[in-house]
Amino acid sequence: MLPRFLPVQRRIRETADVLSLIAEPPEGEKLPVFLPGQFNMLYAFGVGEVPISISGDPGERGRLVHTIRDVGAVSHALLQLKRNEPLGIRGPFGKPWPLDQARGADILLIAGGIGLAPLRPVIYHLLAQRHSYGRIALLYGARSPADLLYHRELERWRRVPDFQVRVTVDHAGRDWLGDVGVVTRLLPKINLDPADTVVMLCGPEIMIRFSTQALLDMGMNTQQLYVSMERNMQCATGSCGHCQFGPHFICKDGPVFRYDRVEALLKRDEI
Amino acid sequence: METESAFPVVIAEKALHTLVCALQKAGYRVIGPILRDQAIVYDELDSVADLPQGWTDEQQPGSYRLKKRTDQALFGYTVGPHSWKKFLHPPHLRLWSVSRSGNEVRFSHDKTPIQKYAFLGVRSCELHAMAIQDKVFLQAGHEDAGYHQRRNDSFIIALNCGEAGGTCFCTSMKTGPQATSGFDLALTELLSADRHEFLVEISSQIGANLMHDVASREASAEDLATAANILARTAENMGRHLDTKGLKERLQDNPEHPRWDEVAARCLGCSNCTMVCPTCFCTSVEDTADLAGETAERWRRWDSCFNSEFSYIHGGSIRSSVKSRYRQWLTHKLAHWIDQFGSSGCVGCGRCISWCPTGIDITEEAAAIGSTAPPPEDTS
Numbered sequence: 098m099l100p101r102f103l104p105v106q107r108r109i110r111e112t113a114d115v116l117s118l119i120a121e122p123p124e125g126e127k128l129p130v131f132l133p134g135q136f137n138m139l140y141a142f143g144v145g146e147v148p149i150s151i152s153g154d155p156g157e158r159g160r161l162v163h164t165i166r167d168v169g170a171v172s173h174a175l176l177q178l179k180r181n182e183p184l185g186i187r188g189p190f191g192k193p194w195p196l197d198q199a200r201g202a203d204i205l206l207i208a209g210g211i212g213l214a215p216l217r218p219v220i221y222h223l224l225a226q227r228h229s230y231g232r233i234a235l236l237y238g239a240r241s242p243a244d245l246l247y248h249r250e251l252e253r254w255r256r257v258p259d260f261q262v263r264v265t266v267d268h269a270g271r272d273w274l275g276d277v278g279v280v281t282r283l284l285p286k287i288n289l290d291p292a293d294t295v296v297m298l299c300g301p302e303i304m305i306r307f308s309t310q311a312l313l314d315m316g317m318n319t320q321q322l323y324v325s326m327e328r329n330m331q332c333a334t335g336s337c338g339h340c341q342f343g344p345h346f347i348c349k350d351g352p353v354f355r356y357d358r359v360e361a362l363l364k365r366d367e368i
Numbered sequence: 369m370e371t372e373s374a375f376p377v378v379i380a381e382k383a384l385h386t387l388v389c390a391l392q393k394a395g396y397r398v399i400g401p402i403l404r405d406q407a408i409v410y411d412e413l414d415s416v417a418d419l420p421q422g423w424t425d426e427q428q429p430g431s432y433r434l435k436k437r438t439d440q441a442l443f444g445y446t447v448g449p450h451s452w453k454k455f456l457h458p459p460h461l462r463l464w465s466v467s468r469s470g471n472e473v474r475f476s477h478d479k480t481p482i483q484k485y486a487f488l489g490v491r492s493c494e495l496h497a498m499a500i501q502d503k504v505f506l507q508a509g510h511e512d513a514g515y516h517q518r519r520n521d522s523f524i525i526a527l528n529c530g531e532a533g534g535t536c537f538c539t540s541m542k543t544g545p546q547a548t549s550g551f552d553l554a555l556t557e558l559l560s561a562d563r564h565e566f567l568v569e570i571s572s573q574i575g576a577n578l579m580h581d582v583a584s585r586e587a588s589a590e591d592l593a594t595a596a597n598i599l600a601r602t603a604e605n606m607g608r609h610l611d612t613k614g615l616k617e618r619l620q621d622n623p624e625h626p627r628w629d630e631v632a633a634r635c636l637g638c639s640n641c642t643m644v645c646p647t648c649f650c651t652s653v654e655d656t657a658d659l660a661g662e663t664a665e666r667w668r669r670w671d672s673c674f675n676s677e678f679s680y681i682h683g684g685s686i687r688s689s690v691k692s693r694y695r696q697w698l699t700h701k702l703a704h705w706i707d708q709f710g711s712s713g714c715v716g717c718g719r720c721i722s723w724c725p726t727g728i729d730i731t732e733e734a735a736a737i738g739s740t741a742p743p744p745e746d747t748s
C-alpha cells in the first residue's frame with residue numbers, strides 16, 4: 098500500500114518536544130473518514146514510517162491533525178517538515194474507541210503524556226454530541242506543567258459546564274496550582290456512576306496497569322474499560338508480525354482493546 | 369488452479385525431462401531441488417539433470433547430512449534448509465520507489481517483468497505452508513498484490529513423499545505425506561529394480577494441457593496400489609511426533625512454565641528456525657534515500673521474532689530476554705496462529721529442528737510445556 102502525500106499546512110508547537118502537524122488535501126481531493134482512536138502510518142521521505150494517532154476533530158473533514166512527540170529518527174524528521182512540504186500518509190488503520198457502545202453511559206477518559214492525542218478526537222465527539230452521553234470526565238497526567246498538551250483547549254474544556262477536567266503532574270514548581278501525583282489520585286474527585294461508566298485509557302503501560310487496577314477496586318468490571326496499546330509496527334495491515342500481543346495484532350485488532358481481552362497479557366512481562 | 373481432475377497416468381523417468389522442457393517453453397522458470405553447499409536447496413533447474421539423483425539426507429536435531437543412495441531415485445530425500453517462500457515471499461524485496469522535486473512527489477513504476485515460476489517437487493507439508501502464508505498475505509482488504517501475482521502465476525508439481533526424515537512429523541499436523549490439494553500435477557516416484565516411473569495426478573487444466581505433450585499411459589490398479597503403499601510406509605516412518613490435543617490451551621495457559629527458562633538456556637536466539645520455517649512471515653521495512661534526498665525507496669526484508677530489535681519501541685525492546693522470544697515464537701506458531709488464521713502455523717516439516725545449531729526440538733518443547741504441573745499462579 099503506497100503512502101499518499103499531503104502538504105503540511107500548519108505546525109502548532111504544543112510543548113518543547115511535541116508538535117501538531119496539520120495537513121490538508123489539495124483542492125477537490127477528499128480525506129478518508131476516520132474514527133476516534135484510529136491511527137495513520139506517517140512517512141518522512143527516505144527516513145522511515147511510524148504509527149501516529151489522528152488527534153483532530155472527526156467532524157472536520159477538510160484537515161488531518163497528528164500530534165507527534167520527538168523521540169527518535171522518524172518522529173524527529175516528521176517534525177522538521179515545513180509548510181507545504183509533503184507528509185506521507187497511509188491509513189486510517191485500527192479499531193476505534195467504543196463511542197457507539199458507550200452511548201447513554203458516563204464516560205471517563207484517562208490520559209498520560211502523549212496519550213491525550215488519541216483521546217482528543219473522543220473529546221471533540223463527546224462535546225459535539227453532548228446529549229448522547231451521561232456525565233463526562235477527563236483525568237490527564239503529564240510529567241510537568243511544561244509537558245501538558247493542548248493548553249488553550251484544556252482551559253476551554255475546564256469551562257465547559259458538565260465536563261469534569263482534572264490535570265495532574267509528576268512534579269511542578271510553586272506556580273503550579275493544580276494537582277501533583279499519579280492520575281489515580283484524582284479518581285475520588287470525579288463524580289460518575291461506577292456501575293454505568295465506560296472508561297477509555299491511553300498512556301504508558303505502567304499507567305494503564307495501575308489505573309485499571311484502581312478502577313476495578315472501585316467496583317468497575319473489566320468489560321467497562323478500554324485501553325489503547327502500543328507496539329512496534331511496520332505494515333499496519335497484520336502481516337509484518339511486529340505488533341503481536343498474544344493472539345492479537347495491535348494494528349488491526351487494536352490499538353483499542355476492551356480490557357478483558359488483554360488483561361492476562363498485560364499482567365505478564367515481555368509478551 | 370482449477371479442480372478438474374483427470375485419471376492418473378504413469379510416465380517414464382525420462383518423460384520428466386519433456387515436462388520440464390514444456391514448462392520452460394511456456395515461459396516458466398522451473399525451480400526444484402538441487403545439490404549445493406552440501407545441502408539440497410531450491411533453485412532454478414536448467415534441466416532434470418540438475419536434480420540430486422541418487423542422494424538422500426539424514427536429519428536429526430541440529431544435524432543434516434547428505435548420503436549416497438543405493439538407487440537412482442530423483443526425489444529420495446526430504447526437505448532441506450530452503451522453502452518455496454523464498455520465491456513467493458522474497459527475503460528482500462523493493463516495495464516502491466519515489467522521487468521528489470521540490471514539494472512534488474512521484475512514485476515510479478517498477479518495470480521488472482513478472483517472473484512465472486514452476487515449482488517441481490513440492491511436498492505436501494509445503495503445499496500446506498503455502499496455503500498458510502496465503503492467509504497472511506491475502507487478507508481481505510489488505511492483500512499483498514505482488515504475492516498474489518506470484519502465487520497465481522506459479523505452476524505447482526507436488527511430490528508425494530517416498531521417505532520420511534528423522535525430524536518429520538507431518539502426520540501429527542495432518543499436513544502429509546500425501547499431497548491432496550493445491551497443485552497442478554502431483555508425482556509419486558515408482559522405483560524398483562526393474563522400473564523407474566512416476567505416477568502423475570492431474571488436477572488443473574494447465575496441468576492437463578502440459579501433459580498432452582508428455583508420453584504417458586493410464587495408471588493401472590497396481591500402480592495406484594504401489595503408490596498408496598509408498599505413502600503408507602512414509603506415514604509410518606515419521607521421525608518425530610507431536611500431540612496437538614489441547615496444545616493450544618497448554619501453551620497459552622503456561623507463559624510462566626519453568627521449561628521456558630530451560631529452553632532459553634540452550635537457545636542462541638540465532639533466528640535459524642524462523643528463516644528455514646516455511647510459514648514464518650515476519651518482515652521489517654527499510655526506507656532509504658539517495659544522498660541528495662531526491663529519490664527514496666522502501667525495501668522489505670525477512671525479520672525474526674528472535675531479534676531483539678524486532679519488538680523495539682521508543683525506550684527499549686519489549687522482549688529483551690531470549691526466553692520471551694522463544695516463548696513468543698513457539699506460542700505464536702502452535703497456538704496464537706490458530707486464533708489469528710484458523711490453523712496451526714506448523715506443518716511438521718522438521719526444518720527448525722534440523723537447522724537449530726543446538727538441536728532444540730519443537731516437538732519436545734511443546735510436549736514439555738504443561739506436561740508437568742505449572743508453578744503456582746503468582747498473584748502479585
Ligand SMILES: Cc1cc2nc3c(=O)[nH]c(=O)nc-3n(C[C@H](O)[C@H](O)[C@H](O)COP(=O)(O)OP(=O)(O)OC[C@H]3O[C@@H](n4cnc5c(N)ncnc54)[C@H](O)[C@@H]3O)c2cc1C
Pocket residue numbers: 136145147148149150151152164165166167168169170171172173211214215326327328329330352677678680681682683
Ligand atoms: C497505534 C499507535 C499510535 C501512536 N500514536 C502516537 C501519537 O499520536 N503521537 C506520538 O508522538 N507517538 C505515537 N505513537 C508512538 C510512535 O509511533 C513512536 O514514538 C515512534 O514510532 C517513534 O519512532 P522514532 O523513529 O521517532 O523513534 P525511535 O524510538 O528511534 O524508533 C522507533 C521505531 O524505529 C525503529 N527503530 C528504532 N531503533 C531501532 C533499532 N535499534 N532496531 C530496530 N528498529 C529500530 C523501530 O521500527 C521503531 O518502531 C503511537 C504508536 C502506536 C503503536
